[in-house]
């Protein structure tokens with residue numbers, strides 16, 4: 001029996017496993033060289049005031065185009081980069097590039113735009129993060145409040161000994177700290193009191209069920225209540241319809257991000273979007 005099961009297992013799974021293994025090796029080999037080959041770029045998605053459409057800030061999102069693999073989603077390759085450790089160098093490039101872009105926009109007289117950067121779990125644990133952020137801000141003469149770092153609940157849950165020191169260091173720089181995809185992992189509510197967090201981003205899946213799914217709507221409402229009670233800023237991700245926008249405004253949510261307003265844009269297109277939406281002098 002064991003033998004037959006074993007053989008079936010082989011027959012059923014080996015080709016698939018082999019293909020996955022091959023893909024993984026391929027992706028990781030290309031990933032290793034991608035930074036030096038200049039294959040990454042950042043695009044920027046506006047976060048807008050739901051009431052008047054003004055741009056409040058932008059989220060920088062990485063894009064990777066590779067000659068052999070084509071365009072890969074960050075949902076996929078960020079995980080590989082976490083496994084190999086390449087994420088630390090890539091993440092450093094992201095912070096540096098976003099800061100340079102912000103400085104360039106300011107020089108061009110464009111008011112915004114606090115820029116939010118995603119920081120992966122592994123990158124968050126490196127000792128270099130705080131000095132790296134400090135250096136990027138200084139080189140580009142940016143006050144810390146213009147940079148926002150988004151990280152996931154995993155950072156809070158694993159509670160590594162260095163986490164608190166890192167948060168403290170970032171807070172001293174004035175950097176804005178936000179929990180991304182809130183509600184998607186295990187929500188670590190107790191950490192919301194202990195760490196210097198500024199805001200939450202409601203994970204997309206909950207809004208996807210609105211309108212129609214009552215439990216999704218209830219979760220959105222509950223998260224809005226938590227944010228309000230704790231004085232945290234709340235951003236809704238994945239706003240795709242005006243019904244969703246109105247629902248959020250009814251909950252007192254002020255800021256949203258999603259295809260209803262704009263997808264992520266190249267820097268020039270983002271600047272054009274700012275001009276077109278009549279960005280006020282300062283969004284801070």
Ligand code: C2E
Pocket residue numbers: 045060061062073074075078091094118119120150180181237238239240257258259260263264
């Ligand atoms: P995220 O940080 O939660 O980013 C939001 C994702 O939702 C982005 O996908 C964005 O394009 C997408 N999105 C925005 N509005 C809508 C909408 O209305 N509907 C739908 N269906 N989707 C919307 P993207 O750019 O593919 O990024 C996926 C994830 O990859 C990000 O999720 C983030 O976790 C990760 N990521 C992206 N860039 C970076 C980076 O520079 N560093 C790290 N560590 N992770 C990154």
Ligand code: MG
Pocket residue numbers: 059118150180
């Ligand atoms: Mg994010």
Ligand code: MG
Pocket residue numbers: 180181201203204237
């Ligand atoms: Mg998110």
Ligand code: MG
Pocket residue numbers: 181
């Ligand atoms: Mg996400």
